Amino acid sequence: MTVPDQRGDSTEGLVSGGAVSNLTLRVISAAVLAPAALACTYAGGWLFLAVCAIAAGVILWEWTAMIARGGDLRILVPGLTALAAGAVLVGFDRPGTAVGVMAVGAASAGLATGAWRISRPAVSPRWAIGGVAYAGVALLGPALLRRDPEWGLTALLFLFATVWITDIFAYLCGRAIGGPLLWPRISPKKTWSGALGGLVAGVAAGVGVAYASGVGRLGIVGVMGLLLSILAQAGDLAESAVKRRFGAKDASHLIPGHGGLMDRLDGFLVAAIVALLIGVVRAGTAAPARGLLVWW
Numbered sequence: 001m002t003v004p005d006q007r008g009d010s011t012e013g014l015v016s017g018g019a020v021s022n023l024t025l026r027v028i029s030a031a032v033l034a035p036a037a038l039a040c041t042y043a044g045g046w047l048f049l050a051v052c053a054i055a056a057g058v059i060l061w062e063w064t065a066m067i068a069r070g071g072d073l074r075i076l077v078p079g080l081t082a083l084a085a086g087a088v089l090v091g092f093d094r095p096g097t098a099v100g101v102m103a104v105g106a107a108s109a110g111l112a113t114g115a116w117r118i119s120r121p122a123v124s125p126r127w128a129i130g131g132v133a134y135a136g137v138a139l140l141g142p143a144l145l146r147r148d149p150e151w152g153l154t155a156l157l158f159l160f161a162t163v164w165i166t167d168i169f170a171y172l173c174g175r176a177i178g179g180p181l182l183w184p185r186i187s188p189k190k191t192w193s194g195a196l197g198g199l200v201a202g203v204a205a206g207v208g209v210a211y212a213s214g215v216g217r218l219g220i221v222g223v224m225g226l227l228l229s230i231l232a233q234a235g236d237l238a239e240s241a242v243k244r245r246f247g248a249k250d251a252s253h254l255i256p257g258h259g260g261l262m263d264r265l266d267g268f269l270v271a272a273i274v275a276l277l278i279g280v281v282r283a284g285t286a287a288p289a290r291g292l293l294v295w296w
Contacts, residue, residue, distance in 0.1 A: 173197025235270030
């Protein structure tokens with residue numbers, strides 16, 4: 001679920017060999033991972049659920065390593081247990097129970113870090129709770145949308161198109177146009193031109209997927225795309241703020257040229273959980289993708 005984005009690159013030139021090499025790594029990684037993500041999404045079922053659970057586990061590990069400088073079993077044990085149980089529950093059509101299990105896992109991590117302050121530096125319970133909750137979002141957002149038997153695949157393709165194209169055009173417009181920085185204290189390379197260019201392109205891509213899939217009321221779908229594109233960029237900035245708080249450049253080095261999985265999925269996860277909430281409010285937990293896309 002990764003594509004090249006504008007992180008750290010919107011005002012950098014590709015003059016040095018190192019920069020060229022980094023861009024090449026980004027393109028190669030995206031060329032491998034994006035088709036794999038699409039194939040798993042198309043397959044759906046337990047395969048897609050397993051991929052979501054593994055991705056969520058990796059994100060929890062990256063988060064824990066970042067806030068605890070190497071990891072903390074007080075967070076990982078309850079968090080990974082909750083993720084595994086939550087994935088199984090989603091697979092057996094118990095989404096409400098899965099949400100409850102994730103809440104218990106987050107609370108357990110918070111209680112453990114508050115009761116036993118054994119790591120150096122000490123880990124705040126709120127960061128422990130936040131890490132498990134964030135990993136839970138990584139699992140539940142895409143997994144619950146995809147389980148909608150009629151519109152689940154379309155909803156994920158709509159999200160991919162909106163978020164991926166937002167990222168790509170934010171990078172391209174930021175490099176080509178430049179101009180004032182979006183939030184220099186948090187992310188010193190992102191520009192307003194990149195953000196607006198990504199927004200326009202992301203909405204157009206999402207509406208294009210919806211049109212090709214036979215979705216009606218494209219004006220409302222476009223508003224959904226606008227909201228999700230904005231949220232995806234906000235998620236990117238929020239993760240940058242967390243990394244800056246803990247002095248980390250990347251969440252990890254798992255993906256060549258890209259950093260960690262959390263770096264690549266931050267915007268998508270925020271967009272996915274908000275899309276899920278919109279869908280659940282409109283159509284319930286049985287058909288959240290329909291609630292997101294079908295407005296007649």
